[in-house]
Amino acid sequence: MTATPEFPAFPPGFFFGAATASYQIEGAHDVGGRGPSIWDTYARTPGRVAGGDTGDVACDHYHRYKEDVALLKELGVDSYRFSVAWPRIQPTGSGKANSEGLDFYDRLVDELLAAGISPAATLYHWDLPQALEDRGGWRVRETAERFADYTALVAERLGDRVPRWITLNEPFCSAFVGYAIGRHAPGAREGRGALAAAHHLLVGHGLAVRALRAAGATEVGITLNPDRLLPASESEADAGAVRRAETLHNEVWFDPLFAGRYPLHEAETWGELADGAEEYRREDDLITIGAPLDFTGINYYRPITVTDAPHQDPDPATRTAADIRVAETWRDDVRHTTMGWPVVPHTFTDLLVDLQRRYPGLPPLIITENGSAEADVVSPDGQVHDADRVSYLAGHLAAVADAVSAGVDVRGYYVWSLLDNFEWAYGYDQRFGIVRVDYATLERLPKDSYRWYQGLIAAHRATTAP
Secondary structure (H helix, E strand, O other): OOOOOOOOOOOOOHHHHHHHHHHOOOOOOOOOOOOOEEEHHHHOOOOHHOOOOOOOOOHHHHHHHHHHHHHHHHHOEEEEEEOOHHHOOOOOOOOOOHHHHHHHHHHHHHHHHHOOOOOEEEHHHOEEEHHHHOHHHHOOOOHHHHHEEEEHHHHHHHHOOOOEEEEEEHHHHHHHHOOOOOOOOOOOOOOOOHHHHHHHHHHHHHHHHHHHHHHHOOOOOEOOOOOOEEOOOOHHHHHHHHHHHHHHHHHHHHHHHHHHOOHHHHHHHHHHHHHHHHOOOOOHHHHHOOOOOOOEEEEOOEEEEEEOOOOOOOOOOOOOOOOOOOOEEOOOOOOOOOOOEEEOHHHHHHHHHHHHHOOOOOEEEEEOOOOOOOOOOOOOOOOOOOOOHHHHHHHHHHHHHHHHHHHOOOOEEEEOOOEEEOOOOOOOOOOOOOEEEEEOOOOEEEEHHHHHHHHHHHHHHHOOOO
């Protein structure tokens, strides 16, 4: 029998939550006036998503949100991080608000508040209205401007009850996995287009911050997914690979947001793709992007060990923004999740400490996602004994506690995810939830990890209560 890990300790005022995302759980893809998103299009393209899966039904959270809020209440969380589906609010990405779409989030927010749970709304978790992609998507500035309009509509309806706002979730994935690698929607493989998308996402963030402040929001942030990047060897070549990867994964976001500059090593990283940035950058963009924030959301799952891989496409016309002569390598010394991600909790501490050192003006941090995909099975007793996930969560929460002890200002933690869900290009093959979803019946079943996290929250309250 596996021993249950101990609960790490956190200071008074530290909060705990759970997170989800609209396209991954809501379903109801054609209900209530919702328009198509780039993920609807991408998932319907043969060969894009494992098993030909789509988010059409997902967890059917749109119809079962009361059941899911009841699970959150039983779990004991302080806050729930959800995302708003832009195509529910503006089916074509512009124009007046779709009242039926806003009504759904009205009901969800009211249900959360009645359960004593604080809502935290993410405005963009990758489901861009397809109509905007048809006009250029994040490659063009218009999308950033429309994002600000959409933000204002949502804030006007929900701002009196939602205290915490997140503009973007993981713009790295939107820009580079979506527009350079093509493994996420919209599935493009571009160079300058991806770099333009990265910039316009940040401009959209800054314009959204402005709209949120105008609506009276007092707790505004962005969620990034910085990586702890480790060289595969002590060679100069691998050190150079880490240098380039730092620009791609981290500095392209953190430098404009928190240092008032574009990355110092752009030319080294992008090569001739860095030429022509003046086509999409404007003089005052850094001021817009660097609008003061109240917190920075951090998503973290695993470290990346990189090695030099001189495979850069020699033809600039076909080179992508992610083709920077870097390759991720496998680690044989640690356990891996079913996603193939190495489990090395102390790298989480190292990352948080390093971010605070690199960016002295960094706002307080909130861990907005952390969790693991595991090979869950329903045991003969009808339960899911996910000991590996419990171990993962215990180790990474302990790593966060170590960062706090080292002086890093971390205010809270959201587990990813409340529910098993549509895992993007993996379809339904990967399960991250602390609650199992039977995709045939949509029945919810709390796992051992749910009970462990429930116990951690209860213990924290008992030991920090005044």
